[in-house]
Amino acid sequence: MENWSLFSLCVLLGLTSRWAVSFHSYSGAGKPPMFGDYEAQRHWQEVTYNLPVHEWYFNTTNNDLNYWGLDYPPLTAYHSLVCAYVAKLLNPEWVELHASRGYESHSHKLFMRATVLFTDILIYIPAVLLYCFYFCDGSSKQKVATALCILLYPGLILIDYGHFQYNSVSLGLALWGILGLGLGWDLFGSLAFTLALNYKQMELYHSLPFFCYLLGKCIKQGLIGRGFFQLAKISLTVLVTFALCWMPFLSDPKQPLQVLHRLFPFGRGLFEDKVANTWCSLNVLIKIKTLLSRETQLFLSFALTLLFILPSSLKLLSKPNLWQFKLALVNSSLAFFLFSFQVHEKSILLAAFMLPLLVKDGLLLPYVVTSLAFLFLSLYLLSHLTRTNEPLFWYFPFLVISVATFVWLEPPAKFPDLFPVLVSILSFLHFLGFIIYFNLVQLMEPQRKKSQKKTN
Amino acid sequence: TVMAAPMTNDQSWFYALALGVSFLKCLLINAYHSTDFEVHRNWLALTHSLPVSQWYYEATSEWTLDYPPLFAWFEYGLSHIACFFDKEMLVVPNLNYASPATVLFQRLSVIVADVVFFYAVKECCKCLREDKGKDLLGKPSFILTVLLLWNFGLLIVDRILGDLAINKHFEGAFLFSVLLNLKHIYLYIAPAYGIYLLRCFCFTQSNADGSLQWRSFSVVRLVILGTIVLSTFAVSFGPFIALGQLPQVLSRLFPFKRGLCHAYWAPNIWALYNIADKAFSILGVKFRLLDINKLPKASMTGGLVQEFQHSVLPSVSPLATLVCTLLSILPALFKIWHRPNGARGFLRCLVICALGSFMFGWHVHEKAIMMAILPLSLLAVDSRKDAGIFLMLSVTSHYSLFPLLFTTQELPIKIFLMLLFTIFSLASLKTLFRKGGALLNPLEVTYLLGLIPLELICEFVYPLTVWQKTFPFLPLMLTSVYCALGVTYAFIRLYISLLTCSDTTKKTKMQ
Numbered sequence A: 001m002e003n004w005s006l007f008s009l010c011v012l013l014g015l016t017s018r019w020a021v022s023f024h025s026y027s028g029a030g031k032p033p034m035f036g037d038y039e040a041q042r043h044w045q046e047v048t049y050n051l052p053v054h055e056w057y058f059n060t061t062n063n064d065l066n067y068w069g070l071d072y073p074p075l076t077a078y079h080s081l082v083c084a085y086v087a088k089l090l091n092p093e094w095v096e097l098h099a100s101r102g103y104e105s106h107s108h109k110l111f112m113r114a115t116v117l118f119t120d121i122l123i124y125i126p127a128v129l130l131y132c133f134y135f136c137d138g139s140s141k142q143k144v145a146t147a148l149c150i151l152l153y154p155g156l157i158l159i160d161y162g163h164f165q166y167n168s169v170s171l172g173l174a175l176w177g178i179l180g181l182g183l184g185w186d187l188f189g190s191l192a193f194t195l196a197l198n199y200k201q202m203e204l205y206h207s208l209p210f211f212c213y214l215l216g217k218c219i220k221q222g223l224i225g226r227g228f229f230q231l232a233k234i235s236l237t238v239l240v241t242f243a244l245c246w247m248p249f250l251s252d253p254k255q256p257l258q259v260l261h262r263l264f265p266f267g268r269g270l271f272e273d274k275v276a277n278t279w280c281s282l283n284v285l286i287k288i289k290t291l292l293s294r295e296t297q298l299f300l301s302f303a304l305t306l307l308f309i310l311p312s313s314l315k316l317l318s319k320p321n322l323w324q325f326k327l328a329l330v331n332s333s334l335a336f337f338l339f340s341f342q343v344h345e346k347s348i349l350l351a352a353f354m355l356p357l358l359v360k361d362g363l364l365l366p367y368v369v370t371s372l373a374f375l376f377l378s379l380y381l382l383s384h385l386t387r388t389n390e391p392l393f394w395y396f397p398f399l400v401i402s403v404a405t406f407v408w409l410e411p412p413a414k415f416p417d418l419f420p421v422l423v424s425i426l427s428f429l430h431f432l433g434f435i436i437y438f439n440l441v442q443l444m445e446p447q448r449k450k451s452q453k454k455t456n
Numbered sequence B: 001t002v003m004a005a006p007m008t009n010d011q012s013w014f015y016a017l018a019l020g021v022s023f024l025k026c027l028l029i030n031a032y033h034s035t036d037f038e039v040h041r042n043w044l045a046l047t048h049s050l051p052v053s054q055w056y057y058e059a060t061s062e063w064t065l066d067y068p069p070l071f072a073w074f075e076y077g078l079s080h081i082a083c084f085f086d087k088e089m090l091v092v093p094n095l096n097y098a099s100p101a102t103v104l105f106q107r108l109s110v111i112v113a114d115v116v117f118f119y120a121v122k123e124c125c126k127c128l129r130e131d132k133g134k135d136l137l138g139k140p141s142f143i144l145t146v147l148l149l150w151n152f153g154l155l156i157v158d159r160i161l162g163d164l165a166i167n168k169h170f171e172g173a174f175l176f177s178v179l180l181n182l183k184h185i186y187l188y189i190a191p192a193y194g195i196y197l198l199r200c201f202c203f204t205q206s207n208a209d210g211s212l213q214w215r216s217f218s219v220v221r222l223v224i225l226g227t228i229v230l231s232t233f234a235v236s237f238g239p240f241i242a243l244g245q246l247p248q249v250l251s252r253l254f255p256f257k258r259g260l261c262h263a264y265w266a267p268n269i270w271a272l273y274n275i276a277d278k279a280f281s282i283l284g285v286k287f288r289l290l291d292i293n294k295l296p297k298a299s300m301t302g303g304l305v306q307e308f309q310h311s312v313l314p315s316v317s318p319l320a321t322l323v324c325t326l327l328s329i330l331p332a333l334f335k336i337w338h339r340p341n342g343a344r345g346f347l348r349c350l351v352i353c354a355l356g357s358f359m360f361g362w363h364v365h366e367k368a369i370m371m372a373i374l375p376l377s378l379l380a381v382d383s384r385k386d387a388g389i390f391l392m393l394s395v396t397s398h399y400s401l402f403p404l405l406f407t408t409q410e411l412p413i414k415i416f417l418m419l420l421f422t423i424f425s426l427a428s429l430k431t432l433f434r435k436g437g438a439l440l441n442p443l444e445v446t447y448l449l450g451l452i453p454l455e456l457i458c459e460f461v462y463p464l465t466v467w468q469k470t471f472p473f474l475p476l477m478l479t480s481v482y483c484a485l486g487v488t489y490a491f492i493r494l495y496i497s498l499l500t501c502s503d504t505t506k507k508t509k510m511q
Helices: A003-022 A037-050 A074-090 A106-135 A140-151 A154-164 A167-183 A186-199 A201-220 A226-249 A254-263 A278-285 A294-318 A322-339 A351-360 A364-385 A390-408 A418-444 B011-030 B035-049 B069-082 B100-126 B140-148 B152-165 B169-182 B184-188 B190-202 B219-242 B246-253 B269-286 B318-338 B342-360 B366-380 B384-400 B411-432 B442-449 B451-464 B474-500
Strands: none
Touching (some): A003 A106, A003 A140, A003 B411, A037 A106, A037 A154, A074 A106, A074 A186, A074 A226, A106 A140, A106 A154, A106 A167, A154 A167, A167 A201, A186 A201, A201 A294, A201 A322, A226 A254, A278 A322, A278 A418, A294 A322, B035 B069, B035 B100, B342 B366, B342 B474, B384 B411, B384 B442, B384 B451, B442 B451, B451 B474
16 A cells, blocks of 8 residues: 555544544543643633733732643743634633633533644644654554554543643654754754743753754864854754743743743652652652752752763763664653652653553543553554564563553552552653663664664 | 464454454544434333333334334343443433443443454455455445444344355355344345345256256255245244234334435435425426425425425325335346356345445435445455445445534544545555556546535535525535435446346356
C-alpha cells in the first residue's frame, strides 16, 4: 500500500481513539467545589477574556488565585484567550466572570474536547508524522508502525482527552524543535522550542539538551567566525521570542516576578501527592519532608538534579550529533523528574504508572483499554522490527499483573495508601533503572544505532 | 502464548485487527446509543418477565416484538445473563431505562457476538488465495458495519458462507433456517439460497458445461433438505402455532401498516419514486395542473413512519413492492438454476437478491444494505470488476448510514471511521489489482467525491440556514436520493456482470 494511505490510516486511527476517549469523563466532573483540571482550563478562559492582562497572575478581587490561578507561562494564557473568544461566540455563559464557575454541560464538554483535538491536529500530529517520515530508519512499513505507536500512546491521549490538558501543544512544539534541529534548521528549532517553553514550564526538562546541542554545534564550527555568528543568531531568536511572549508583562518589573512566582511555587514543598520520584519514595523510609528545612530541600534537589544531568550534557556538548541529542533528552527529563522540586506525576506521562490519578477521574476503563491496546500493539509491532524481544516479554505481563492487583484488591485498613505508594515506588525503581541505563548508553556509545526509544 | 513467539506468520495480523476493533468498541461504550438500544432492552424485559403466550401481544412500549420466535428465545436466554448486570432493565415498564450497567451489558453482548463474527470472517479468509501480507481483504468493512449496527444475524450469514465454501450443505441449510427464524429479513435472500440448494444439493451432478442434469435429481436429498428446514420452523414457531397465535405473530413480523419508507428513507427505488412524486406535485401546482386543496396533506419528509398516499404518481401497495422485488430477482435466480457456477455464482446471486429486495422492498431500513455488502466484499477481493462495484456500493451505503448517527459528539467518529474504511478499501484493492488500470471510472470517482460537498452542506451549511426550521428533513431527503442513485447504479452493474459472466468454470479459489 502506498505511503500516503498508510500514514493517513495511522492518523485516522489516532484521531478516532482520541475522540473515543473524549466521550468519557474528565477530571473533576461533577465534583464541586473545586472540580478539576477541566474546570481550571475553563476558568483560565474566563479570566483571560474578562480581565486585563496585568491582572491575570495577580490575586485581586476579581481573580482569586486560590481557585485555579494561572500557573503556566503566558502562551497558555493567550491560548485560553483565543479559546475564550470562540466560547463567547458559541455560548457566553461559558466564560461569564464569576457566574460560570463550575459550569458543566454536554455542549461545553464537546467544545472543550474540540479545542484539544484542534490543537492536536494543528501542532502535534504533523510533527509526529514528519518525525517518523524523516528521522526513522528502516522501511516505510517500520516508519508507519512507529508513527502508529506514537500516535496511539495512551498516556498522552488519556491525559489530554480524558483528564483534560493541552500537553499535545507543548510536546508538539518541542517535537517541532527537535525536527528543526534534526533538519539543520537551528533557528526554526530554537524558535519552536522557545515557544514550547513558553507554553509549559515543564519543557525546562528538555532545555538543557537543546542548549548543549546548539552550543556544542556552534563550538564545533569554531567560536571565532561562523560558530559565533550562529550562536548570536540563535540567542537573538530565543531572546526575541521570549520578549514577544512576555511583552505585556514587561511594562512593570513586578509583573514578570509574579509570573515566575506562579510558575515555580517553591513555597509548596518538595512534592505533592504520590509521585514516582526519589523524594516521594525516600519519604517512605525517611521523612525528609519534615526532617529537612525548605532551604536544605531546595539545595538537595538542585544538587542531585545537576549531578545526574551533568554527565549527559557534557557528553552532548562534546559530541553534538542527533543520536546523542535524543538520548540526552531522555536522560535530562528523567533526571529532572526524579530529583527536582515540586514535580507532578503528569511530568512523566507514562501510562502504566498513572493509574492512581486516572482512577480518581473515573477513567479506569479507557485507561485499561488503551494501555492494553498499546502494550499489545507495540509488542506486536516492535517485535517485528527488532530482534531483542526476550526481556520485554516477562516484563509486560509483570506490569499487567501488578496493575490488575492494584485495581481489584482492597488494601489493608492500616495502610489505606499502600497500593498507590507501592506503585510509586515500583515506578521510581523503574525510572532509576532507566536513567542509569540511558546514561550508560549515551556515555559509552555502543556500536549498534538503536535510537528508537524516546520515552517522553 | 501468542505474544511469546516471534511473530513472522500471517495469522497474527488477524488477531491484531480483531483486538483493535474490540478495543475501539470498548472505548465507545459511552457513546450515544440509538433507539435500537431501547428496542433490545424492551425485548429482553418482555421475554424475561412475561409468559410465552404474551410475547407477541405485549404493547407497553412502542417497540413491539417484531422478529421471529427464535430470536425471541435468544433474547430470553440473554436476559438471564442480563440479570447479573442490572435487574432493573428487565422490568417492562422501565421504558428508556439506561443505567451504566445496562449499557455495558448491551455493548458487551455485541462484542461477544463479534467474536463469533470474527471467527466466521477468519473461516472466510481461509478459503481465499494466500497472497501478500495484510492488505488482503476489505476487513475494515466489518469495523464500520458492526460498529454502526447491532446485527446478530449478519454473523450467521458469514458463518453460512464460510460453510458453503467448504461445501457443507447440511449445516448450511440448517443454519439458514435458523437464520430465517431469527431474522425474517433473511427472506430477502431466501430465494437465492433456496434455489441454489435445490439446484446443487438435490441434483447431485451437473453436465460438463455446468447445465442441469435432470436425471441426477435425488429425492432423498430433497426430503432431507425439507425436513431440516421444516423442523427448524417447527421448533421456532411451534409454541405459537399451538397457542393459535400464528396470525398475530405474522402480523407483528410483517407490519404492512408501517409506510412505504422507514423513518429515514433507505436509498432505494422508492426514495427516487417519492422524490419524483413530490417534484411532480410541486410542478403541477405551479403550472396550475393540480388543485392544491385536493392534494393529501401528509408530508413524506416527516420523520415518522406512517401510511399515506402519493399525490401524483400511483400509490404503492405492499403487494406491488413484492411483485417488483420478485421480478427484479427472477432473472438472477434463473441464471443460477441454469448455470450455478459454484460458490462465486451463488454469492453473486445472493448479493443481487439482497440488493433487489433492498431496492424494491416495503419499509426497508438502511441497515439492510449491509446484507448485500458483506458477501460482495468476498467477491471484491477476487475480481477487478467486483472490486469496482464494491467500492461504489460500500462507500455510498456507508454514507447513507450517516443520518443514523446524528449527534454532534459522534460527528468526528463517523467521519473518521468512514474515511478510515474508504481509504483502506481503496488503497488495498488498488494494490491488489495493480495491473489493469483504475478500479473506478471518472464518472464514478466524481460521484463519490460528490459525497464530500453533500456532507458539508447537510451537516454544516444547512443547519445554519433559514430552511432548517421549515424543511428540517431536506438534508435527509437529499442524502437518500443521492445515495439511491449510487445503489441503483451498482445494482444494474452487478446484474449485467452476473448475466454476462462466462460459464467456463475456472476452478474458483473458493471451490
